[in-house]
Amino acid sequence: MGLRQIYSYLLAATSIAGVVYLFVISFGGIREFDLGKFSILFENLFLSVVSAYLLFFLALLVLRYAMLILYSFMEHLENMMKRRQEPESNFHDDASLPMITLVVPAYNEGPVIQQALRSLLLLDYPNYEILVIDDGSSDDTYEKALAVAREDHQVTVRVITKKNGGKADALNTGMSAARGEFILNMDGDTKLSRNTLRACIRHFDDPRVGAVAGNVKVLNRENLLTRVQALEYVEGLAMARKAQSFMRAVNIIPGPLGMFRKSVLQQAGGYDHDTFAEDCDLTLKLLMRGWHIAYEPTAIAWVETPSRLLDLLKQRYRWTRGILQATRKHSSALWNPRRAGINFFILWYMLFEGIMWPFSTVLGNLFFVYVGLQYGVVIFLFYWWLQLTILDIVAATYCVIVEEEDPSLIFYAVVFRLFYITIIDISKVFATIEEWRGTAMTWGKLQREGKL
Numbered sequence: 001m002g003l004r005q006i007y008s009y010l011l012a013a014t015s016i017a018g019v020v021y022l023f024v025i026s027f028g029g030i031r032e033f034d035l036g037k038f039s040i041l042f043e044n045l046f047l048s049v050v051s052a053y054l055l056f057f058l059a060l061l062v063l064r065y066a067m068l069i070l071y072s073f074m075e076h077l078e079n080m081m082k083r084r085q086e087p088e089s090n091f092h093d094d095a096s097l098p099m100i101t102l103v104v105p106a107y108n109e110g111p112v113i114q115q116a117l118r119s120l121l122l123l124d125y126p127n128y129e130i131l132v133i134d135d136g137s138s139d140d141t142y143e144k145a146l147a148v149a150r151e152d153h154q155v156t157v158r159v160i161t162k163k164n165g166g167k168a169d170a171l172n173t174g175m176s177a178a179r180g181e182f183i184l185n186m187d188g189d190t191k192l193s194r195n196t197l198r199a200c201i202r203h204f205d206d207p208r209v210g211a212v213a214g215n216v217k218v219l220n221r222e223n224l225l226t227r228v229q230a231l232e233y234v235e236g237l238a239m240a241r242k243a244q245s246f247m248r249a250v251n252i253i254p255g256p257l258g259m260f261r262k263s264v265l266q267q268a269g270g271y272d273h274d275t276f277a278e279d280c281d282l283t284l285k286l287l288m289r290g291w292h293i294a295y296e297p298t299a300i301a302w303v304e305t306p307s308r309l310l311d312l313l314k315q316r317y318r319w320t321r322g323i324l325q326a327t328r329k330h331s332s333a334l335w336n337p338r339r340a341g342i343n344f345f346i347l348w349y350m351l352f353e354g355i356m357w358p359f360s361t362v363l364g365n366l367f368f369v370y371v372g373l374q375y376g377v378v379i380f381l382f383y384w385w386l387q388l389t390i391l392d393i394v395a396a397t398y399c400v401i402v403e404e405e406d407p408s409l410i411f412y413a414v415v416f417r418l419f420y421i422t423i424i425d426i427s428k429v430f431a432t433i434e435e436w437r438g439t440a441m442t443w444g445k446l447q448r449e450g451k452l
Contacts, residue, residue, distance in 0.1 A: 040375045050367050057360040058387060060352070065391050069398055071243035076402055078246065079297070098181045100128040100197055100259070103174030105167050106188035110139040112304070113188055117148045121155050125197035129156040132188075133174045136164025141188075167255075168271035168278040175265050183260050186301065190256040191219065193300040200259040203294040210264040210291030211283070212299070213241055213250045214257025219302040221406075225312065228420045229305045231409040235392070235399045238297065242402075244346075245295030249287060251346045252323075255279045257301035264291060275329065276441070277322025284330045287343050297403070313427045320431035321441060323354050355432055358425035361388070365422060389417040 041051040102120060106113055113132075120130050132149070134142040142161045149157040162173060171185055182201065186192065192214075200212045215238055218230035237254075244250045258279065268285045271278045286293060306312040327350050333340035334347050364384055372378035392413040400410055434441070 040371065040377060041380075047371070050363070054360065054364050054367065054384075057356070057364075061357070061388075061391065064352070065395055068239050068243040069395065071246045072239050072402070073398075075242045075246040075295075094126045097125065097127050097201065099179060100125065100182045100184055100201065101174070101178035101180035101262075102128060102130045102184045102186065103171060103178060104130065104132045104186055104188050105135055105170035105174065106132055106137065106141050106145065107135040107164065107167070107170070108137045108139045108141060109188035110137070110141045110144055113141050114144050114148055116188060116190060117145060117157065119191045121153055121157075122194060123192060123197055124194045128197060129158065129179060131174050131177060132157070132159045133170040134159060134161040135167070135170040136162060166273060168273045171278070172270040175262065175270050178262060181262055183262050183265060185255070185258050185260065187256045187303065189304050191302040192257065193298070193302075196257065196299040196301075197259075199296050199299040203296060204261065206292065206294075208292045209248070209294050210261055210286050210289075211253055211293045212259045213245075213253040213293060213295045214259070214299040214301050215241075215295075215297045216254045216256050216301045216303055218305045220304050220307060223307060224415065225309060225420075226305055226307050227409070228412050228416050229312070230406075231396060231412045231416055232420075233305075234403050234405050234409065235395050235413075238403060239395065239399050241295040242297060245293075247342060248292035248294055249342050249346055250293040250295050251283060251287070251350060252277075252280045253283045253293060254301070256303050257299060272329075275322050275325035276318050277326050280323050281326040281329060284326055284343075284347075287346065288330060288333065288340075309423070313423070316424055316427050317431045318441070320354060320428045321435045323350060324432060324435045327351060327354070354428070358428035359432070361421070361425050362429055385417065389414060392417050 040047070042048045104116070104120075109116070117130060117132070132145045134145060142159065145157075145159045149159050151157075158177075160173065160177060162170070174185070175183060182204065184197070184200070196214065200214065203209050203212045216233055218226055218233055221227050221230050241250050241252075255278075264286065268282065268289065271282050272285075275281045283293065306315055327347055330343075330347065333343045334351075337344040340347075365381070368381035368384050372381050393410065396410045396413040396416075399405065400407055
C-alpha cells in the first residue's frame with residue numbers, strides 16, 4: 001500500500017470520525033433542546049405542509065445518495081472483477097484496433113488549442129486521427145490549429161474551418177468528415193489521459209453499447225471556487241455516472257469526453273440544434289433507441305472550469321435550461337413507463353435533480369430562516385444544514401476513496417454545503433422559471449485562461 005493511499009484512508013477515517021462527532025453533538029443538542037418547540041413547525045396549515053414536504057424531500061435525498069453509492073460500488077466491483085479476469089477482447093492486439101477519429105470543435109479557443117492538440121498527439125493508441133473543426137472563430141484558433149497540423153508527427157491532424165453555426169453543427173461536420181469507425185467527441189479546451197482510447201474502445205466488445213462516457217475532472221484547482229467544483233465533479237457527476245453505468249444507462253455523455261460508434265451517431269441524426277445541452281439531448285436520443293451507454297472511469301478528461309463566480313453561474317444557468325429543454329423533447333417517456341422502460345426512471349431522476357432538488361433546498365433555507373426570525377428558533381436552520389452536510393461528507397469520502405482522488409477534497413464538503421450549492425441552486429431556480437416563461441438566452445461562451 002503506497003503512502004498516498006495510506007494518507008487517503010487516514011483522511012477518510014478522519015472525515016468519518018467527524019461525521020460521527022456531528023451526529024453525537026446533534027443528538028446531544030436535540031436531547032437538551034426543548035422538544036416542545038418542534039410543535040412550532042405544525043402550528044398552522046402552512047407550516048405543517050411545508051414541514052411535511054421538506055421531510056419527504058429529505059427522505060428522497062437520503063434514498064438518492066444510498067442508491068447511487070450502492071450501484072456505483074457494484075459497478076466498481078464489477079470493473080475490478082473484469083480487470084482481474086482479463087477476458088479476451090475483440091481488439092486484443094494493436095493490429096486489430098479500429099480507427100478512431102477525435103473530433104475537436106473549436107470556437108475562439110486560441111489560448112488553449114495548441115496545448116490541447118499536442119496533448120492528444122501523446123495518446124497511447126496506434127490508429128487514430130485528430131479532426132479540428134474551427135467553427136468560425138474570430139481569434140487565431142484556426143491558424144494555431146493549422147500550425148500544429150503542419151508539424152511532423154505520426155498522427156494525422158486535419159483542420160476544417162467553417163462558418164459559425166454552433167457546437168452541434170461543428171460536431172455534425174466532424175461526424176460527416178470522420179474517417180474512423182468510432183468517433184470521440186471532445187471540447188477544444190480538454191486534455192485527455194493517455195489511456196483514454198484503449199480504455200473506452202474495450203466497451204464496444206458488447207454490440208449493445210452505442211457510446212461510452214468518460215470521467216471529467218477539474219484541472220485548474222487554484223482557488224476555493226475551483227476546488228469546490230473539483231469535489232462537485234467527483235461526487236455529483238462521477239458517482240452518478242458510475243451508478244448509472246451499472247445499468248448501462250448513463251443519462252448524459254459529457255461534452256469533454258464521449259466515444260460513439262459512428263454508425264450509431266448517423267442513425268440518430270447527429271446532434272440537434274434546438275437545445276443548449278446538445279450532449280444531454282443526444283444521450284437521451286440514443287437511450288430512447290435502445291442503445292446501452294457505459295461509463296469508463298479511467299478515461300479522464302481534464303477541463304478548465306470557471307474560476308470566477310459570475311462565469312460559473314452563467315455556465316450552470318445554461319446547463320440547467322439545456323437539460324430541461326432536452327427532457328421536454330423526450331417527455332413522452334415520462335408518462336409511459338411500460339414502453340419507455342428504464343428511460344422512464346432516467347427522466348424522472350433528471351427532473352428531480354434539475355427542478356425538485358434546487359427548489360426544495362432553496363425553500364428549506366428560506367423556510368427555516370423565516371421560522372427562526374418569527375419564532376426565535378434559528379437552531380432549526382442549523383439542523384437542516386447539518387443533515388445535508390452529513391450526506392455530502394459521506395458521499396465525498398466514498399467518492400474520494402473509490403476515485404483515488406485528493407483526500408483534501410473531503411473537507412470542501414462543508415464549504416460546498418455552506419454557501420456554494422445554495423448559490424448554484426438559486427441560479428437553477430431562476431433558470432427553471434425563465435425556461436418555463438420562454439425567456440430568450442444565448443450560449444454564453446466561457447473565456448479560457450489557457451491553463452492546460
